[in-house]
Amino acid sequence: MFPEHPELSIAIPSTTELLKMVVELSRHIATINQFSPLEAQKIALAIDEAITNVIKHSYKGKITEDIKLEFYSAPDGLKIKIVFTGVPPVLGQPGVDLDKFIKEKKKGGLGVELMRRIMDSVQYKTVGNINTCEMVKLKKLQKSTA
């Protein structure tokens, strides 16, 4: 369904300073792929969350590492691949107990859940020292008005 090679590939240093730029770029790409402004904003947020996690957890805040971001467009949707090294991500089970998080005064733990709720699929894999986060968002079928 998705092409073998990305339409757009960029490499950014692992700094949170560039998150806004990534969000704006991602929103733009989602919009030109015919996602609504609201859906485009959510896709951009999922990408922000994935990159923030890479910076915080895989690179432990080190700002000199690289993160590669690839966008693959298809008529049915958009695939985003984030490639990085560092510590392989360890994901919890889907679902969050917000009441429990509040009682525990947790300030984190919502990012991956947001990614899962926004995207149709979120998959992480590690091969050798290369980690990949692959996310897919499918376009919703428009109901016929005929």
Added chain:
Amino acid sequence: MKSFYIRSKVQEDTAVLYPKGHLDAHNVDRFEKEMLKLIASKVVNIIINCKELNYISSAGMGIIMGYLDEIREKGGDIKLCCVDERVYEIFDLVGFTEIYDFLDSEETAVAKFKV
């Protein structure tokens, strides 16, 4: 160039936070600092007026979540108002709309604290 601004005002026993712009992991420390300033000054009725907030990631939501228990233990609460549709959608995605009061105006939020 800064993409996020935060200011607050305190009137009687209620404080209003005014986040503006793009709130993400890069600038969340400033949001947390402002929240901590209010808690340290013993103000526990907190309204977050999101009128000029056009983006929030889980980093910003984490601050709203992380201090709620402490604030409620002290007899206060956090209420949100004037939230843009796109930002509201994000709060709703993780269930914040079931935990917090979301109100249409700052005046309504202030009034809710007086009930």
